[in-house]
Amino acid sequence: QQPVQSPQAVILREGEDAVINCSSSKALYSVHWYRQKHGEAPVFLMILLKGGEQKGHEKISASFNEKKQQSSLYLTASQLSYSGTYFCGTEIRSSNTGKLIFGQGTTLQVKP
Amino acid sequence: NAGVTQTPKFQVLKTGQSMTLQCAQDMNHEYMSWYRQDPGMGLRLIHYSVGAGITDQGEVPNGYNVSRSTTEDFPLRLLSAAPSQTSVYFCASSYSRGATDTQYFGPGTRLTVL
Numbered sequence: 167q168q169p170v171q172s173p174q175a176v177i178l179r180e181g182e183d184a185v186i187n188c189s190s191s192k193a194l195y196s197v198h199w200y201r202q203k204h205g206e207a208p209v210f211l212m213i214l215l216k217g218g219e220q221k222g223h224e225k226i227s228a229s230f231n232e233k234k235q236q237s238s239l240y241l242t243a244s245q246l247s248y249s250g251t252y253f254c255g256t257e258i259r260s261s262n263t264g265k266l267i268f269g270q271g272t273t274l275q276v277k278p
Numbered sequence: 279n280a281g282v283t284q285t286p287k288f289q290v291l292k293t294g295q296s297m298t299l300q301c302a303q304d305m306n307h308e309y310m311s312w313y314r315q316d317p318g319m320g321l322r323l324i325h326y327s328v329g330a331g332i333t334d335q336g337e338v339p340n341g342y343n344v345s346r347s348t349t350e351d352f353p354l355r356l357l358s359a360a361p362s363q364t365s366v367y368f369c370a371s372s373y374s375r376g377a378t379d380t381q382y383f384g385p386g387t388r389l390t391v392l
């Protein structure tokens with residue numbers, strides 16, 4: 167049931183763009199995105215609740231394609247502060263439990 | 279508000295010992311959960327609770343017990359520690375359903391089992 171994230175790791179230069187994907191084999195009710203800095207707790211970025219929804223957070227935005235059971239996180243004009251590990255979290259629609267299952271994470275490194 | 283607090287920050291146990299990881303929140307959140315984080319495995323759900331007196335299993339519940347006697351506290355008990363339980367443990371809470379509400383994570387407990 168764990169969603170699958172791709173790629174596993176990304177290395178960028180400042181100012182470059184990146185896309186992180188999150189997909190599930192089961193129908194999804196919602197998708198969360200979190201970022202974790204080394205040695206710290208994950209921090210909330212955004213939630214997407216309906217198919218086709220797109221949200222933004224500064225230069226970070228995300229889309230949720232309910233039919234394809236996948237979400238993508240877009241980081242534009244990356245900054246050094248974007249470095250960290252990004253996790254998507256999902257609830258399986260049929261479970262109706264409200265529990266949140268996370269993917270394995272994508273490590274992003276932004277270099278000067 | 280202190281948010282989500284966890285104690286201890288670090289712990290070393292010997293195989294077979296038991297212990298309780300503490301988690302508390304002062305935001306009146308109904309939903310609380312425990313995750314473990316291992317390299318390359320992401321965050322895996324151990325147990326969760328949708329309110330006082332109600333708990334349920336997550337993805338990796340074996341070897342762990344939980345209870346929720348109050349809204350504020352959600353302790354995680356290791357019954358007989360094993361080296362495979364060496365991990366970083368995060369507690370999280372949200373105002374309502376975990377899947378549709380922002381999760382606030384505690385600072386984590388780093389556990390080593392020898």
